[in-house]
Amino acid sequence: MAQVKLLGFWASPFARRVAWALKLKGVDYEYIEEEDIFNKSSQLIELNPVHKKVPVFVHGQKVIAESFVILQDCLKTWKQCPLMPQDPHERAMIRFWTKFAEEKKILHAAWNAMCSRGEEKEKAAKLTVDVIEKIEGELKGKQFFGGESIGYLDIALGWMSYWLPVWEEVGSMKIVDPLQFPALTSWIKNFLEHPVIKDNLPPRDRMIIYFLNRTKVLLGLTGDFGLDDHWLYMSNMRHQEKGTCEPVELQINW
Numbered sequence: 001m002a003q004v005k006l007l008g009f010w011a012s013p014f015a016r017r018v019a020w021a022l023k024l025k026g027v028d029y030e031y032i033e034e035e036d037i038f039n040k041s042s043q044l045i046e047l048n049p050v051h052k053k054v055p056v057f058v059h060g061q062k063v064i065a066e067s068f069v070i071l072q073d074c075l076k077t078w079k080q081c082p083l084m085p086q087d088p089h090e091r092a093m094i095r096f097w098t099k100f101a102e103e104k105k106i107l108h109a110a111w112n113a114m115c116s117r118g119e120e121k122e123k124a125a126k127l128t129v130d131v132i133e134k135i136e137g138e139l140k141g142k143q144f145f146g147g148e149s150i151g152y153l154d155i156a157l158g159w160m161s162y163w164l165p166v167w168e169e170v171g172s173m174k175i176v177d178p179l180q181f182p183a184l185t186s187w188i189k190n191f192l193e194h195p196v197i198k199d200n201l202p203p204r205d206r207m208i209i210y211f212l213n214r215t216k217v218l219l220g221l222t223g224d225f226g227l228d229d230h231w232l233y234m235s236n237m238r239h240q241e242k243g244t245c246e247p248v249e250l251q252i253n254w
């Protein structure tokens with residue numbers, strides 16, 4: 001069996017898609033962490049010269065980039081735990097919803113909602129909610145998108161179970177209202193309770209700090225955040241949004 005390697009980054013929802021698929025399929029692989037995604041290793045540049053992004057998948061002589069392209073290759077290479085239904089119409093539906101989520105750029109909209117302010121934030125949050133409304137319909141009465149077990153669409157949208165709540169917290173916003181989206185809310189619970197998924201998630205606290213710092217950089221603020229600063233930052237944001245006080249000076253504490 002040719003050697004399988006996955007080049008990823010701990011906080012990347014795209015790299016995690018591939019890791020989940022490989023784990024579900026029981027494929028042994030070597031994980032290589034890209035230490036600094038903004039100061040790319042020569043290995044990443046060499047393996048993915050077009051986009052210079054993770055994930056990159058290496059299988060013997062084959063090198064593949066782009067999470068969905070990698071997933072497709074995994075489906076064809078390893079038949080165990082198929083992730084796609086047998087029925088052609090059901091397969092088409094999975095492709096339809098994957099394409100829908102990609103074309104609507106829901107992940108990017110949620111990301112933008114986290115790291116923007118004012119009107120731009122509102123627009124991005126609304127776009128995310130509008131797409132979720134459609135996805136909610138597809139989940140009604142199901143444990144997973146794949147029915148009784150995790151499938152391709154669950155993996156494709158898996159970031160919504162764990163990254164989205166972190167982005168909601170960091171961006172001080174509510175996107176997945178359990179009353180508005182009961183099916184998605186219970187899917188999140190089911191997905192995160194799955195043993196393979198549960199054991200393959202980045203630490204939440206580290207994510208909060210990481211995405212707070214990313215947000216801060218993108219908003220043009222300076223200094224690094226520690227977790228203690230998070231709460232100060234949140235209340236600061238809320239006050240600023242309500243226009244109730246001047247910005248509080250942020251402490252650098254780590």
Ligand SMILES: N[C@@H](CCC(=O)N[C@@H](CS)C(=O)NCC(=O)O)C(=O)O
Pocket residue numbers: 009011012013014037052053054055065066067068
């Ligand atoms: N469409 C790509 C997106 C990959 C991507 O954006 N990866 C991020 C990490 S989450 C990255 O490598 N960013 C580095 C950069 O933007 O330069 C996929 O699905 O694999």
